[in-house]
Amino acid sequence: MTEESSALRRPSSKTELFVAFTLLALQGFGGVLAVAQRVLCDQRRWLTREQFLELLAVGQVLPGPNVCNVALMVGDRFFGWRGAFSALAGIMTVPLVLVLVVTAVYAEYAMHPAVAGALRGMGAVAAGLIVGTALKLSSALRVNAMGLAICVGLVVLAFVGVALLRWPLVWILLGLGAVSCVYAWKRVGADHRPESEGR
Amino acid sequence: MQAPVDFLSLFLHFLLLSLLSIGGAIAVAPDMHRVMVHEMGVLTDAQFNSSIALAQALPGPNVLFVAVMGYQAAGLKGAAVTLAGIMLPSTTLALAASRWGHARQDWRAVGAFKAGMAPLVIGLMFSTGWILATEVPGWRHIVPTVAAAVLVWRTRLHLLVMIAVGGILGALGWV
Numbered sequence: 327m328t329e330e331s332s333a334l335r336r337p338s339s340k341t342e343l344f345v346a347f348t349l350l351a352l353q354g355f356g357g358v359l360a361v362a363q364r365v366l367c368d369q370r371r372w373l374t375r376e377q378f379l380e381l382l383a384v385g386q387v388l389p390g391p392n393v394c395n396v397a398l399m400v401g402d403r404f405f406g407w408r409g410a411f412s413a414l415a416g417i418m419t420v421p422l423v424l425v426l427v428v429t430a431v432y433a434e435y436a437m438h439p440a441v442a443g444a445l446r447g448m449g450a451v452a453a454g455l456i457v458g459t460a461l462k463l464s465s466a467l468r469v470n471a472m473g474l475a476i477c478v479g480l481v482v483l484a485f486v487g488v489a490l491l492r493w494p495l496v497w498i499l500l501g502l503g504a505v506s507c508v509y510a511w512k513r514v515g516a517d518h519r520p521e522s523e524g525r
Numbered sequence: 526m527q528a529p530v531d532f533l534s535l536f537l538h539f540l541l542l543s544l545l546s547i548g549g550a551i552a553v554a555p556d557m558h559r560v561m562v563h564e565m566g567v568l569t570d571a572q573f574n575s576s577i578a579l580a581q582a583l584p585g586p587n588v589l590f591v592a593v594m595g596y597q598a599a600g601l602k603g604a605a606v607t608l609a610g611i612m613l614p615s616t617t618l619a620l621a622a623s624r625w626g627h628a629r630q631d632w633r634a635v636g637a638f639k640a641g642m643a644p645l646v647i648g649l650m651f652s653t654g655w656i657l658a659t660e661v662p663g664w665r666h667i668v669p670t671v672a673a674a675v676l677v678w679r680t681r682l683h684l685l686v687m688i689a690v691g692g693i694l695g696a697l698g699w700v
Contacts, residue, residue: 390615421585447695458677
């Protein structure tokens with residue numbers, strides 16, 4: 327964690343935030359999460375994987391689109407509410423214009439088999455991008471206060487509940503989340519300091 | 526055909542849905558369907574489905590499907606009303622909660638929350654990938670899905686390259 331933190335950088339301006347989030351949003355076909363992780367952690371080095379996961383946890387539990395919540399929180403960390411607005415505007419504006427323009431001309435091409443096939447192919451890859459990002463972020467669980475084995479168990483339980491049993495997300499977040507947080511509370515107290523403070 | 530749009534009640538309804546949208550706006554899509562298609566009658570079933578499909582196929586946050594619905598129901602004004610409604614409450618709340626948590630990051634409860642939720646978030650990401658990959662009938666599309674997962678995990682290959690290859694394979698009818 328310390329090595330990774332020391333190599334962290336920060337955006338030089340709100341404009342850089344806006345441009346970075348615009349560029350990453352435009353690469354995010356079928357969801358922005360995979361790109362956001364790669365750009366924010368690996369390329370720009372504004373966040374560690376642990377920090378990204380923390381922001382995502384907050385963004386996930388709160389109502390609202392999780393990547394938009396992450397953009398807001400990242401922007402806010404660096405430049406206050408103006409930064410939050412820059413990042414959010416970056417992730418939304420150009421994609422919004424694009425999607426409305428395409429909607430206006432969509433009807434003519436919707437039935438074309440090559441277009442439908444291309445959408446299917448892109449969707450299949452998009453599903454893989456999310457799985458690959460989850461695998462990558464799993465490395466952050468090694469430093470989790472609950473220990474790796476418990477974490478893997480919780481990952482599996484959440485997967486079974488949401489993906490296989492299709493339970494409502496709220497149950498998983500409030501039910502399993504509460505159990506998990508209480509256990510983490512005990513473990514965090516058992517260690518002398520919480521793990522994730524590398525700022 | 527389509528009914529005239531009551532912008533105020535549309536806006537108020539999306540404000541409410543924003544506060545309920547844990548897991549993203551797609552989680553409250555069934556209620557948008559109930560209100561816009563059945564109650565208000567400003568959107569057809571086909572328009573509703575195409576709104577979600579379009580936003581997923583194009584780059585950007587998936588929440589933009591809300592703007593597409595507003596646009597299909599009532600043009601640019603409709604898009605502004607639905608998007609502002611779905612974003613304002615959740616945005617305000619996220620900002621407030623993030624500041625609250627960041628100011629108290631040394632607190633044991635905040636540390637416990639972060640540690641406790643991390644594996645769940647990863648489990649949810651696996652679930653999203655699973656649901657996206659299995660809702661399409663057939664098996665051939667699993668190949669690009671698995672390949673993309675491994676490439677993202679293990680290599681630095683550009684994500685757009687993977688998306689483009691998937692699109693080309695699909696257009697050729699191989700997926």
